[in-house]
Amino acid sequence: MKAILICPASRPAVPHLGEPGPLATTPILGGCVAGHWIEHLADMGARHIRVLAAGGGDRVLAAVGDGARWGVSVSVIESNFEPTLEEAAERHRPQGEPGWLPAPYDIVLLSHLPSCPQLPLFESYASWFAALAAWMPMALTPARVRIKEVRPGVWVGSRARVSPSAELIAPCWVGDQVVVEVGATVGGGAILEDRSVVGARARVTQSWVGPDTSVGPMTSVANSLAWGSTLIDWRTDSTLRVPDPFLLCSLAKPRLAATTDRYGRALGTLGTPEAQGTLIAALGATLDRTQHLKLSGLRPDKVL
Amino acid sequence: MKIENQGECLSISDIPELTAQNSASFRDEVQAALGASPGLIEINLSKTRFMDSSGLGALFALYRATAQRPGVILRLLNPVPEIEQLLELTQMQQLFEIVRR
Numbered sequence: 001m002k003a004i005l006i007c008p009a010s011r012p013a014v015p016h017l018g019e020p021g022p023l024a025t026t027p028i029l030g031g032c033v034a035g036h037w038i039e040h041l042a043d044m045g046a047r048h049i050r051v052l053a054a055g056g057g058d059r060v061l062a063a064v065g066d067g068a069r070w071g072v073s074v075s076v077i078e079s080n081f082e083p084t085l086e087e088a089a090e091r092h093r094p095q096g097e098p099g100w101l102p103a104p105y106d107i108v109l110l111s112h113l114p115s116c117p118q119l120p121l122f123e124s125y126a127s128w129f130a131a132l133a134a135w136m137p138m139a140l141t142p143a144r145v146r147i148k149e150v151r152p153g154v155w156v157g158s159r160a161r162v163s164p165s166a167e168l169i170a171p172c173w174v175g176d177q178v179v180v181e182v183g184a185t186v187g188g189g190a191i192l193e194d195r196s197v198v199g200a201r202a203r204v205t206q207s208w209v210g211p212d213t214s215v216g217p218m219t220s221v222a223n224s225l226a227w228g229s230t231l232i233d234w235r236t237d238s239t240l241r242v243p244d245p246f247l248l249c250s251l252a253k254p255r256l257a258a259t260t261d262r263y264g265r266a267l268g269t270l271g272t273p274e275a276q277g278t279l280i281a282a283l284g285a286t287l288d289r290t291q292h293l294k295l296s297g298l299r300p301d302k303v304l
Numbered sequence: 305m306k307i308e309n310q311g312e313c314l315s316i317s318d319i320p321e322l323t324a325q326n327s328a329s330f331r332d333e334v335q336a337a338l339g340a341s342p343g344l345i346e347i348n349l350s351k352t353r354f355m356d357s358s359g360l361g362a363l364f365a366l367y368r369a370t371a372q373r374p375g376v377i378l379r380l381l382n383p384v385p386e387i388e389q390l391l392e393l394t395q396m397q398q399l400f401e402i403v404r405r
Contacts, residue, residue, distance in 0.1 A: 010358060016358070101346055218394075219394060219395070220394075220395045222392065224389075233385065234387055236385055238385035240386045240393075242393065243354070243355075243356040243357075244356055244357040247357070247393055
């Protein structure tokens with residue numbers, strides 16, 4: 001059986017999601033939109049899937065590969081624009097040819113997650129978060145052996161490190177190789193993508209933390225999308241580039257020097273012993289974490 | 305930056321940014337103006353477009369200074385959404401009375 005996936009071009013309502021790469025490769029619950037759809041279509045019997053990429057075809061190819069991991073054959077076709085369903089059918093599906101999945105799965109626009117057509121992904125940041133939160137229970141497919149539901153509504157990656165004193169409140173998703181430090185609170189309604197770090201006594205609620213993102217000690221991320229140093233309030237679309245890496249930063253590149261520099265500046269301005277002590281403790285935690293990541297080689301060059 | 309002493313109210317406004325470059329002078333100037341013992345301190349952040357940890361530190365220093373004076377109220381006026389996000393991220397919105405007019 002065959003199928004076609006159409007990758008969405010940029011969407012003005014969610015500009016920051018498309019910054020690192022095509023929207024089809026945006027990380028979602030340990031995978032990406034394209035990957036989740038290929039897995040879903042493979043389960044439905046598809047064996048040959050064409051992916052139409054409107055720009056960034058190389059990134060899409062890097063994300064889905066040749067499809068062997070799902071037992072299918074995937075070919076990525078780059079185009080200059082995002083075709084409609086009709087245009088895709090006209091160009092890539094010969095009329096009357098047998099061996100295609102039944103509609104609407106023969107040609108799918110990646111604007112929502114499998115089984116959730118009522119929850120569009122890219123209409124707003126709020127719709128993005130709502131779709132992910134609703135899809136959380138469906139993300140744990142039999143093929144995904146690195147995530148387990150440790151108790152109802154709490155999914156944790158097998159290589160995640162969660163401090164015994166941290167609190168996980170359902171529903172929440174703690175991805176693979178995530179670190180949740182001492183006294184942190186995650187949930188309800190929190191999604192931590194792979195390799196993210198939640199610092200000591202930090203709180204993440206009703207929020208999505210992107211991959212390779214460090215949420216600093218004692219910070220509070222609520223009703224937001226946090227990815228690298230970008231913090232987006234999904235209720236208002238207000239976007240903040242957090243200037244201080246010890247509050248929020250990407251772990252994709254070494255930030256140790258910048259971190260220590262900023263801590264020094266903050267220590268200089270907060271003159272009280274209590275505040276300094278708190279910051280020094282936070283700095284120690286960050287340095288420990290950075291060293292750990294360096295030694296463990298968990299700092300990928302690319303997001304996907 | 306503009307500091308106006310209006311009797312009981314000390315009003316600080318026109319702060320385009322609060323960073324390592326100006327946070328120390330901001331803190332010192334405001335603390336010097338506190339000598340007049342105002343009952344209300346209003347920091348207008350409507351024109352503040354950028355703040356880093358040094359700026360947060362300066363606000364925190366003012367919070368500490370006013371906390372030692374019984375009856376003194378410290379208000380942040382009309383912070384833009386990005387500054388409000390930063391205050392929420394650092395949980396400093398719990399320390400201040402944030403007012404929108």
